[in-house]
Amino acid sequence: MNIRVEAYANIYPSAGTRKLTWLFDRTSNQPIREQTQKALSVIPRIETTVLKPLVRRPGNNPRKTHRQPVKVIILGQPGSGKSSVLRSLYLDLAPRQFESERVVSKTAIQINIIDSIKKILAVLQDEWAAHEGSTPLTSEHQRLAFSLSLVLASETGSIQTPDSPNSGSTVRSGKGWKDKLMSFGRPTMSTSSDSEAHSPGDSGSATADPSRVAQVLAACREGIILLWEDDVVRRVLSSHGLNLQGNSCRFLDDTARIARLDYIPSDDDTMRARMRTPTPGVEEHRLVSESNPGREFLVTEIHTRIGQLSYFDDVQTIIFLAPLIFWQTLDEAPRVNRIEDTFNMWRGIVSSPLLAQTTLIVLFNKKDILQAQIAAGVLVKKYILNYGDRTNDVPSFSAINRASSTRRLLTCCDTEATDTKSTAMVLGRAMRDQIFTKYLMIRCT
Numbered sequence: 001m002n003i004r005v006e007a008y009a010n011i012y013p014s015a016g017t018r019k020l021t022w023l024f025d026r027t028s029n030q031p032i033r034e035q036t037q038k039a040l041s042v043i044p045r046i047e048t049t050v051l052k053p054l055v056r057r058p059g060n061n062p063r064k065t066h067r068q069p070v071k072v073i074i075l076g077q078p079g080s081g082k083s084s085v086l087r088s089l090y091l092d093l094a095p096r097q098f099e100s101e102r103v104v105s106k107t108a109i110q111i112n113i114i115d116s117i118k119k120i121l122a123v124l125q126d127e128w129a130a131h132e133g134s135t136p137l138t139s140e141h142q143r144l145a146f147s148l149s150l151v152l153a154s155e156t157g158s159i160q161t162p163d164s165p166n167s168g169s170t171v172r173s174g175k176g177w178k179d180k181l182m183s184f185g186r187p188t189m190s191t192s193s194d195s196e197a198h199s200p201g202d203s204g205s206a207t208a209d210p211s212r213v214a215q216v217l218a219a220c221r222e223g224i225i226l227l228w229e230d231d232v233v234r235r236v237l238s239s240h241g242l243n244l245q246g247n248s249c250r251f252l253d254d255t256a257r258i259a260r261l262d263y264i265p266s267d268d269d270t271m272r273a274r275m276r277t278p279t280p281g282v283e284e285h286r287l288v289s290e291s292n293p294g295r296e297f298l299v300t301e302i303h304t305r306i307g308q309l310s311y312f313d314d315v316q317t318i319i320f321l322a323p324l325i326f327w328q329t330l331d332e333a334p335r336v337n338r339i340e341d342t343f344n345m346w347r348g349i350v351s352s353p354l355l356a357q358t359t360l361i362v363l364f365n366k367k368d369i370l371q372a373q374i375a376a377g378v379l380v381k382k383y384i385l386n387y388g389d390r391t392n393d394v395p396s397f398s399a400i401n402r403a404s405s406t407r408r409l410l411t412c413c414d415t416e417a418t419d420t421k422s423t424a425m426v427l428g429r430a431m432r433d434q435i436f437t438k439y440l441m442i443r444c445t
């Protein structure tokens with residue numbers, strides 16, 4: 001059976017964007033000579049910037065290059081749909097991997113909350129030890145912290161409990177229950193918190209007893225919520241430099257939902273449990289294609305604006321999210337229209353020498369919301385001054401966006417990222433095409 005590959009490329013001089021088609025033999029992965037001859041004949045005329053990145057080192061074995069993970073970055077302003085797109089990629093490329101990890105991630109996520117609360121209890125213990133008498137923490141906090149630590153630590157089965165605060169004594173400073181507490185749940189699976197970089201499924205790390213973890217967490221549920229939502233506690237944690245927004249605390253906000261015996265991780269939970277990078281603002285996911293085993297994608301969702309990052313080394317594909325919500329401004333800059341902000345980001349990408357040779361997939365996302373707004377009579381020209389007298393409909397608006405594309409190997413699609421199935425199809429096709437295009441070009445150079 002053959003594989004048909006279609007790609008768009010800018011052909012010079014002046015031929016504009018052309019669709020190229022190749023056929024590959026599925027078994028050997030080799031292009032079929034006669035059918036591809038015509039397409040190959042135009043390759044030398046493709047813009048050299050397209051060809052350049054594909055020639056990594058002269059004499060490199062193209063097959064070897066082909067088998068390296070494809071490095072993909074998902075970029076877009078906050079709320080543009082990056083995570084939704086990532087979910088679609090999982091569904092398209094590795095649905096079984098994702099489902100099996102949903103089960104495993106349950107314990108990893110619950111342990112993440114236990115780890116977080118242990119860190120918090122340890123900080124509170126330090127606060128009491130260092131500032132006894134002057135700390136803003138009350139005896140109520142002390143009782144709560146103590147009862148939580150007791151439930152967690154007693155699960156080790158070997159704890160020497162300190163005096164109960166109910167009997168009038170205070171929680172002791174020093175190691176004592178703190179050490180016992182820290183040992184609970186070890187060795188564990190991990191959600192790759194700050195210092196770790198492996199997935200929940202990594203061999204050798206998944207030794208915690210899932211039902212015991214779930215029971216302990218359920219028993220601590222109310223106490224954890226009380227402690228975590230307490231303003232005084234938060235101030236104390238901040239004053240001790242504990243990063244409450246960091247990876248290590250990222251599931252605490254969802255304790256009410258997660259600390260239950262019947263908890264099933266959502267798609268979002270499963271993805272967050274799998275992220276691998278300690279870099280703030282960056283989430284890295286390794287997806288192994290199930291239809292083409294051996295093909296790996298290293299997909300990174302970046303929450304920071306372009307220009308602040310040196311994360312683009314060696315990236316092959318950027319999926320850029322351009323949400324079509326022309327009537328909204330940015331939360332962080334209420335005078336800046338979202339479309340304008342998106343175009344500024346876009347300009348940053350296409351003018352960056354670092355990304356000059358990266359292939360680009362632009363997703364004009366939230367098309368369902370755009371359609372609803374236009375159907376409700378919202379006028380584009382009221383928000384986008386240079387819209388002029390164009391017709392106030394979806395095709396005209398989309399045409400403007402597409403016209404802004406540059407002379408680059410570029411795929412543009414309108415998407416509704418929350419419709420994971422259709423986005424998965426669009427993206428899967430675009431990414432597969434780009435891999436084969438890349439492979440073919442390497443062979444031609």
Ligand SMILES: Nc1nc2c(ncn2[C@@H]2O[C@H](COP(=O)(O)OP(=O)(O)OP(=O)(O)O)[C@@H](O)[C@H]2O)c(=O)[nH]1
Nearest residue numbers: 078079080081082083084365366367415416417418
């Ligand atoms: N109706 C609609 N909602 C969408 C679409 N794409 C994303 N959303 C919603 O928009 C919100 C933000 O989507 P995310 O995928 O979390 O966006 P993000 O870019 O990852 O956001 P940050 O990680 O916070 O920067 C979520 O509530 C999504 O359900 C879309 O095409 N249509």
Ligand SMILES: [Mg+2]
Nearest residue numbers: 082083084301
């Ligand atoms: Mg996100």
